[in-house]
Amino acid sequence: MEMVFFNGWGSVLRILIIGLLAYATLILFLRLSGNRTLSKMNAFDLIVTVALGSTLATVLLSKNVVLADGAVALALLISLQFIITWTSVRFRWVRRLVTGEPLMLLYQGEFLLTSLRKARVTQDEVLSAIRSSGLSDVADVEAVVIETDGSLSVVKRHAESSHSSLEGVRGPR
Template identity: 75%
Template sequence: MFFNGWENLFRTLIVGLLAYAVLVIFLRLSGNRTLSKMNAFDLIVTVALGSTLATILLSKQVALAEGALALGLLIFLQYAITWLSVRKRWVKKLVTGEPLMLLYRGEFLTQALHKARVTQDEVRAAIRSNGLSSVADAHAVILETDGSLSVVKESDEHDHSSLKDVRHSSP
């Protein structure tokens, strides 16, 4: 129950070292984007890679070659989807969604808050964490595709070109 023999420990050690090496090589070949947490899709791939590595390490039914193929397949699919999403807007929209404006010119966008399941208190907390003391000091608050809240400060120049891709409606 607590110890199944040296053979199992030896297998875990050898397969673990080799699977880890394979994963590192595949990740280096695929580029930095593979492990970025830019959106929910990227997070899912990262979790799937970790789960696959754990299965390779601990399951005798999964051979190292099968595990390496599974890791390679996940990395290839992530690479292919991100490659397509950079070139095809509809793929990007399908995979990552779009940022959503929750507050605009000091006014909460109630429909957007309900759709995003975000409270006004959470928006206020994001405003405070950006060093603003008033909701009126925020030009906009956006729910990004990675789940974070971005605060665009009100400025004298009123150059808010970073809001070009954000879906919103006036309050």
């Protein structure tokens, strides 16, 4: 019968040593790459964070992956993240490709049905976001926007409506 609970101290010792070294390597790479690497500003950032965790787990648990290979994989993911974010800050078309654009779902009390369908968001979800923002009446809302990270932002209506807070938000097309 195969041992499923304990395979010997050798594998435990390997995980401890490789785990410490791989973790230290990841921390070093993250410090060198800057704060943006682990931000969750959009879906792309989330994917990189998950990929880094998956890579670290593979290095820890797979005897077929040596520390050097894992370090190269971590460095590659972080480098690609850096390159994509660097270019997206400088080129709008890259930013749109990687992160998309915010999309207006409600404007001055009117649901924008085309935008709701495109974003796959229901009117009930928009109403829930309005309530979560402390408002109870759609008439008190200037707009609801789905951001590039998937969150819903509620822009409150003021007596004298200002559209500057909606700059860069795409309406229905």
